[in-house]
Amino acid sequence: xxxxxxxxxxxxxxxxxxxxxxxxxxxxxxxxxxxxxxxxxxxxxxxxxxxxxxxxxxxxxxxxxxxxxxxxxxxxxxxxxxxxxxxxxxxxxxxxxxxxxxxxxxxxxxxxxxxxxxxxxxxxxxxxxxxxxxxxxxxxxxxxxxxxxxxxxxxxxxxxxxxxxxxx
Amino acid sequence: xxxxxxxxxxxxxxxxxxxxxxxxxxxxxxxxxxxxxxxxxxxxxxxxxxxxxxxxxxxxxxxxxxxxxxxxxxxxxxxxxxxxxxxxxxxxxxxxxxxxxxxxxxxxxxxxxxxxxxxxxxxxxxxxxxxxxxxxxxxxxxxxxxxxxxxxxxxxxxxxxxxxxxxxxxxxxxxxxxxxxxxxxxxxxxxxxxxxxxxxxxxxxxxxxxxxxxxxxxxxxxxxxxxxxxxxxxxxxxxxxxxxxxxxxxxxxxxxxxxxxxxxxxxxxxxxxxxxxxxxxxxxxxxxxxxxxxxxxxxxxxxxxxxxxxxxxxxxxxxxxxxxxxxxxxxxxxxxxxx
Numbered sequence: 001x002x003x004x005x006x007x008x009x010x011x012x013x014x015x016x017x018x019x020x021x022x023x024x025x026x027x028x029x030x031x032x033x034x035x036x037x038x039x040x041x042x043x044x045x046x047x048x049x050x051x052x053x054x055x056x057x058x059x060x061x062x063x064x065x066x067x068x069x070x071x072x073x074x075x076x077x078x079x080x081x082x083x084x085x086x087x088x089x090x091x092x093x094x095x096x097x098x099x100x101x102x103x104x105x106x107x108x109x110x111x112x113x114x115x116x117x118x119x120x121x122x123x124x125x126x127x128x129x130x131x132x133x134x135x136x137x138x139x140x141x142x143x144x145x146x147x148x149x150x151x152x153x154x155x156x157x158x159x160x161x162x163x164x165x166x167x168x
Numbered sequence: 169x170x171x172x173x174x175x176x177x178x179x180x181x182x183x184x185x186x187x188x189x190x191x192x193x194x195x196x197x198x199x200x201x202x203x204x205x206x207x208x209x210x211x212x213x214x215x216x217x218x219x220x221x222x223x224x225x226x227x228x229x230x231x232x233x234x235x236x237x238x239x240x241x242x243x244x245x246x247x248x249x250x251x252x253x254x255x256x257x258x259x260x261x262x263x264x265x266x267x268x269x270x271x272x273x274x275x276x277x278x279x280x281x282x283x284x285x286x287x288x289x290x291x292x293x294x295x296x297x298x299x300x301x302x303x304x305x306x307x308x309x310x311x312x313x314x315x316x317x318x319x320x321x322x323x324x325x326x327x328x329x330x331x332x333x334x335x336x337x338x339x340x341x342x343x344x345x346x347x348x349x350x351x352x353x354x355x356x357x358x359x360x361x362x363x364x365x366x367x368x369x370x371x372x373x374x375x376x377x378x379x380x381x382x383x384x385x386x387x388x389x390x391x392x393x394x395x396x397x398x399x400x401x402x403x404x405x406x407x408x409x410x411x412x413x414x415x416x417x418x419x420x421x422x423x424x425x426x427x428x429x430x431x432x433x434x435x436x437x438x439x440x441x442x443x444x445x446x447x448x449x450x451x452x453x454x455x456x457x458x459x460x461x462x463x464x465x466x467x468x469x470x471x472x473x474x475x476x477x478x479x480x481x482x483x484x485x486x487x488x489x490x491x492x493x494x495x496x497x498x499x500x501x502x503x504x505x506x507x
Binding site: 015 | 169170171172173174195198199202203206215217219243266267268269270272273405406501502503504505
């Protein structure tokens with residue numbers, strides 16, 4: 001119903017939000033139905049976070065919201081007014097030095113097409129801060145909602161194990 | 169996604185007033201509602217953001233039990249030290265559901281109110297009595313792996329998809345709600361309903377009522393030593409249950425003093441059968457006693473072409489879950505080596 005939506009687009013106010021992304025605060029006016037992932041990609045041109053399924057099933061849009069990993073495709077931007085968000089673009093040091101998770105994924109050949117990789121990186125980064133996954137089985141469980149259609153799972157698990165300091 | 173207006177509720181009375189708007193819906197974690205809106209299954213006129221309501225994001229001791237605020241995330245609930253120590257079945261069960269990303273976003277109240285994952289409910293190109301009353305139920309003769317074998321009706325064979333709610337049913341939680349008529353408490357067994365002739369109604373919560381908390385009773389802590397959540401599914405992680413069983417036993421020496429058994433993935437609500445549970449009172453744990461319980465629970469089970477296998481699966485799952493609970497060896501979410 002594009003005509004109906006266009007009429008409502010004009011009738012419903014855009015709402016002011018302030019949102020800090022990778023340390024930089026942005027002031028925006030967003031429509032209530034703006035999805036956080038779309039704000040990141042289409043408005044702020046942070047295209048590292050990927051739109052895979054757009055339904056919270058594949059994990060390729062994983063970002064950190066106030067330190068916790070979440071699916072950006074299932075978040076309304078307006079509800080995250082005031083939040084601090086970290087995307088894959090914000091994990092390396094300011095001088096470009098990669099985060100150890102990023103280094104480990106390269107070192108362990110843990111991706112092929114790379115589409116799921118930003119989500120894998122954000123998820124693995126969160127796994128480290130959560131501190132609950134230690135064994136291979138626990139890593140697999142904790143990373144199970146980040147799908148990789150190339151099937152790089154064994155090397156992703158090894159990369160995470162490497163960073164945890166527990167394996168090769 | 170349809171267009172809608174947005175309001176940020178400042179307090180519970182304000183949220184209840186906002187709910188009076190026709191076709192308004194509350195939103196907290198949004199992990200199910202936003203997904204349903206993307207599929208055009210839900211099309212609210214107004215979303216009332218309740219995530220900033222004060223006082224609903226804490227877990228507090230009450231009368232020897234625990235009161236869990238409706239906005240407590242699934243992650244925070246599973247990791248709470250008092251939950252891990254006194255109600256480990258709940259903690260363990262939550263960690264069998266969804267993913268870290270979803271559990272971080274999803275709230276306690278929202279988990280109760282999530283909708284079925286019936287494939288036909290999600291697909292607006294097909295009939296569905298839950299989505300559009302009177303159009304029919306294609307699941308009965310179609311794909312029904314995640315569908316009901318207990319308590320279904322000719323109109324609907326959908327299941328409630330939650331894991332957490334299966335544990336809450338076993339632990340005899342209560343649900344505190346507020347609406348225009350004031351506060352009330354709903355026993356967990358009465359919160360979700362069977363489909364009957366009105367499958368479009370999932371719960372006994374009124375449209376303008378809001379869940380404020382879920383309370384775990386003090387006496388349910390007696391099951392902390394003997395429990396399990398056994399979840400059987402098409403892949404070992406990140407999938408909805410075909411059949412799941414929350415089993416909890418209170419032991420008195422070598423005999424079972426009290427048993428709680430709740431099933432997920434098999435009915436429109438977490439399925440409990442108190443008469444079957446009573447069969448275990450005073451019994452020694454063992455496969456024959458457990459089998460009698462399973463037969464009682466499943467006596468009226470009805471399968472459809474796509475899910476009749478679940479009756480046998482449920483029987484074996486009940487027996488195995490009770491054995492795990494009796495042995496004090498709960499199924500861990502990360503244990504993929506099912507014996």
